Amino acid sequence: MAPSAVRKPQRVMARRTSKPSAILNKAYLFNRSVRSAPLRIKRASAQTLYLDNGWNVLDASGGAAVTGIGHLNTRVEQAMIKTIQNGLSYVSSLMFDTDITETFARFLINTTDGKMSKAVFYSSGTEANEAAYKLALQYHATEKANPESTRTLFIARDRSYHGTTLGTLDMGGHKARRELWERVLPHNTHHISPCYSYRNLETGETKAGYVTRLKNELEEKIKELGPQNVAAFICEPVVGAALGCVPAEAGYLAAMRDVCDRYGVLLIFDEVMCGMGRTGYLHAWQKDGVAPDIQTVGKGLAGGFQQLSAMLVNPKITDAFEFGPGSGAFSHGHTFQNYPLACAAGLEVQKIIQEENMLQNVRVKGTRLSKLLKKRLGDHPNVGDIRGAGLFWGIEFVKDKQTKEPFSADMKLNFKIYEKGLAPPYEIHIYPGGGTVDGFNGDHIIISPSYNVTDADVDAIVDRVGRLVEDFFSNLDAPSNPAAP
Numbered sequence: 001m002a003p004s005a006v007r008k009p010q011r012v013m014a015r016r017t018s019k020p021s022a023i024l025n026k027a028y029l030f031n032r033s034v035r036s037a038p039l040r041i042k043r044a045s046a047q048t049l050y051l052d053n054g055w056n057v058l059d060a061s062g063g064a065a066v067t068g069i070g071h072l073n074t075r076v077e078q079a080m081i082k083t084i085q086n087g088l089s090y091v092s093s094l095m096f097d098t099d100i101t102e103t104f105a106r107f108l109i110n111t112t113d114g115k116m117s118k119a120v121f122y123s124s125g126t127e128a129n130e131a132a133y134k135l136a137l138q139y140h141a142t143e144k145a146n147p148e149s150t151r152t153l154f155i156a157r158d159r160s161y162h163g164t165t166l167g168t169l170d171m172g173g174h175k176a177r178r179e180l181w182e183r184v185l186p187h188n189t190h191h192i193s194p195c196y197s198y199r200n201l202e203t204g205e206t207k208a209g210y211v212t213r214l215k216n217e218l219e220e221k222i223k224e225l226g227p228q229n230v231a232a233f234i235c236e237p238v239v240g241a242a243l244g245c246v247p248a249e250a251g252y253l254a255a256m257r258d259v260c261d262r263y264g265v266l267l268i269f270d271e272v273m274c275g276m277g278r279t280g281y282l283h284a285w286q287k288d289g290v291a292p293d294i295q296t297v298g299k300g301l302a303g304g305f306q307q308l309s310a311m312l313v314n315p316k317i318t319d320a321f322e323f324g325p326g327s328g329a330f331s332h333g334h335t336f337q338n339y340p341l342a343c344a345a346g347l348e349v350q351k352i353i354q355e356e357n358m359l360q361n362v363r364v365k366g367t368r369l370s371k372l373l374k375k376r377l378g379d380h381p382n383v384g385d386i387r388g389a390g391l392f393w394g395i396e397f398v399k400d401k402q403t404k405e406p407f408s409a410d411m412k413l414n415f416k417i418y419e420k421g422l423a424p425p426y427e428i429h430i431y432p433g434g435g436t437v438d439g440f441n442g443d444h445i446i447i448s449p450s451y452n453v454t455d456a457d458v459d460a461i462v463d464r465v466g467r468l469v470e471d472f473f474s475n476l477d478a479p480s481n482p483a484a485p
Contacts, residue, residue, distance in 0.1 A: 039422065044071035047450060047457055049429060057422060060461045061431040065240065065273050065392065065448035068303040069352050076305045079348035083341050093337040101338045104347040108312060111282050115291035116312040120330075121338045121346075125272030125298030126163030128309040129234075132294045133167045134332045136232040136266045139317055142326035148264075151231040154189040155221055155265075159196075159439055161242040162234060162270050171234055174242045175439025176409075190225060192217050194239065195248045198385045198396070199404060199437065207249050215255035222263050232266035232294070233259075237284040240273030241433050244394030244444030245387055247279075253290040266293040266317075272309065273392075276300035277353055277451055280363035280390035287389075293317060303349040303450075306342035358451040366390040369447070369458050376466040382473045391451060395469070396436055396444045406442040409434060414443035421468045428464040 027037045042052045047070060049057040059067065069076075083089065088098050105119040122128050133154070140151035156162065158173040166185055169178055173191040193200060193214060201210050222230050237253060239246040260267040269292040274284045276297050281287050283295065293316060298309035321328050336342075353359065370386070370393060377383045377395065384398035397413060399405045407413045418432035436442030449461060 046070045046072065047453065055422070055424060055427050057427045057429050058457075058460060058464060059429045059449065060465065061429055061446055061448050062300075062450055063304060063429075064299065064431055065278060065446065066299045066304040068277060068300045068451045069349055069358070070450045070452060071304070073305070073349075073352070075352060076303075076345050076348045079344045080305070080341055083344040088340045090336075091340060092335075093333065097338060098340045098343075100340050100347065101343045104343045104350075107347060107350060108310065112291065112312065115314060116295060117315040117318045119310050119312045121343055122309045122311070122334055123307045123336050123339070123342070124163075125270075125296065125309050126165055126168050127334060128272065128296035128298055128311045129163045129168045129171070129270060130165050131311045131332055132232075132234070132268050132270075132296050133171065135294060135311070135313065135317070135330060136268065138326075138331060139266065139320055140231050143317075143320040143324040143328075145320070145324060147325065148228060150228050152188055153225050153229050154231055155218065155225075155233045156189050156191055157194040157235055158191045159194050159242045159435065160191075160234075160236065160239065162272075172242070173439070174435055176435045190221060192221050194243060194246070195235075195252050196239075196243060196246050197249060198246070198387065208251065211249050211251045211255055214252065215259055218256060218259045219262075222259070222265060227263040227265070230263065230265050232268050234268040234270055236270045236274055237288075238274035238279055238389055238392060240392075240446070241431070243436055244396055244433050244446055245389070245392050245448075246394065247387065247389045248288070250288070253285060253288045257290050257292075260293075268292055268294045268296070270296050272296055272298035274389075276350075277359050277362060278390055278392045278448065280359055280366055282353075282359065284389075301349075302342055302346035305349060306339075306345040308339070308342040308346045353451060356452065361453075362390045362451045365453050365455070365458055366393075368455065369393060369449075369462065372458065372462040373447070373465070376462055377469055380469060380473070383469065388447075391447075391449055391453070393447045394433075394444050395447070395465075396442070406437045409440045409442075414445060417443075417445060417468065417472050420472055421464070426464050426468045428461070428468065430465065430468075 031038055040052045041049050043050045047059050049059050051057060083100060091098060108119045109116055122131060137152060141147055141149040154171055156171045156173055160173045161177060162168045162171045169181060170185040171189045195214055197210055233256060237248050257267055269285055271284050276282060278300055285291055293314050295312040301310060302308035373393060374386050378386060381401050382397050383395060384401060384404055385396040388394055399407045414432035414434045418430055421428045421430055431446035433444045436444050
């Protein structure tokens with residue numbers, strides 16, 4: 001997932017000129033910003049990014065919460081090489097599969113303790129969520145025993161993000177990311193409140209009461225739209241880029257499950273960012289023991305060694321396709337679906353995570369990271385909230401700690417903090433996000449290092465992030481120097 005907006009860099013990115021002499025330095029990549037050239041990484045190892053300008057940047061966010069076992073691993077390399085040597089770098093999924101794809105699918109399904117029954121692999125989280133969108137529609141329209149073709153509407157949450165295609169962008173409730181495309185979105189998704197107690201818990205309200213209020217809101221929205229018209233409800237068990245690592249309150253997922261079951265609405269968990277071990281559980285829903293009908297995963301699935309995502313479906317849906325009145329064929333596919341080379345990398349990454357007991361390390365190091373961040377920055381006047389789970393932590397910034405007033409979106413504060421952090425003396429990569437409060441205003445950063453971080457790594461992350469935040473706001477509040485005569 002991309003940061004909420006790609007800003008025009010001010011300091012650390014090299015600006016190109018229009019002079020003819022600059023032609024040798026011309027960029028041919030259509031980068032996220034065509035007006036500036038990104039910093040260039042020449043190599044990476046473990047938790048460090050080595051840039052060609054001499055900076056050694058500690059990757060405290062795993063890119064966009066992608067890397068799980070660091071940036072270099074011989075076992076994964078060898079697994080990929082073996083697949084290539086067998087001539088299986090690519091096969092068409094229309095008529096063929098391979099041992100590696102079937103083995104990886106079985107591996108993933110076995111980790112759900114029977115709650116899910118089949119898996120299919122794609123390249124990106126967006127692709128997985130688009131598939132979930134289409135699967136929900138086809139399930140209701142043709143495959144189940146009593147088809148309901150009227151179920152074409154979705155319910156999602158405000159300040160959510162589920163992908164960048166028009167279908168998944170429509171499901172997302174992040175206003176800034178939708179804004180440019182509103183005129184062409186399908187507009188068949190309706191949004192309700194996120195589970196975000198830092199800002200939405202009412203005075204005197206208990207957490208249990210808050211969950212009940214959100215449960216009632218979902219039910220009322222289904223009634224408003226007509227239960228016969230609603231296909232699915234989608235949410236992230238721990239919200240990633242859009243809110244900055246906000247975990248669901250205790251009982252929330254079960255409450256959503258209850259409402260969906262009562263009205264025949266499918267429950268989709270988007271675990272593209274928070275899943276595959278990031279929270280200390282291989283599947284984030286396992287903490288609460290509430291399984292979805294459809295689950296999507298990505299980012300950490302192959303740990304960045306290959307582009308890979310997956311959609312997992314439960315027995316209710318697979319049984320409908322196998323035994324229902326429809327064609328039994330999911331009317332959706334990609335050229336690189338079930339890509340063997342990516343699956344080889346993903347399977348080896350997941351084996352390493354299991355064999356080296358990294359989920360336990362995520363929980364232990366996550367506790368350390370949480371405690372140290374709160375100790376270092378919890379009382380900072382511009383830090384409103386520090387929240388998260390496992391090795392997935394967000395820091396929300398505020399202009400006023402008491403009122404929780406955010407900084408104006410025009411300040412581009414989250415990106416400025418991110419940009420400042422890349423350069424010495426900090427040399428740290430964090431993940432910036434905006435629109436935290438209302439889809440436009442509000443700033444946060446995400447800290448999501450690899451699952452095999454050490455105590456020393458965690459301490460270094462906290463030290464660098466701490467200095468970065470303290471220095472940034474100290475300079476922000478300081479009066480500017482008068483212009484030289």
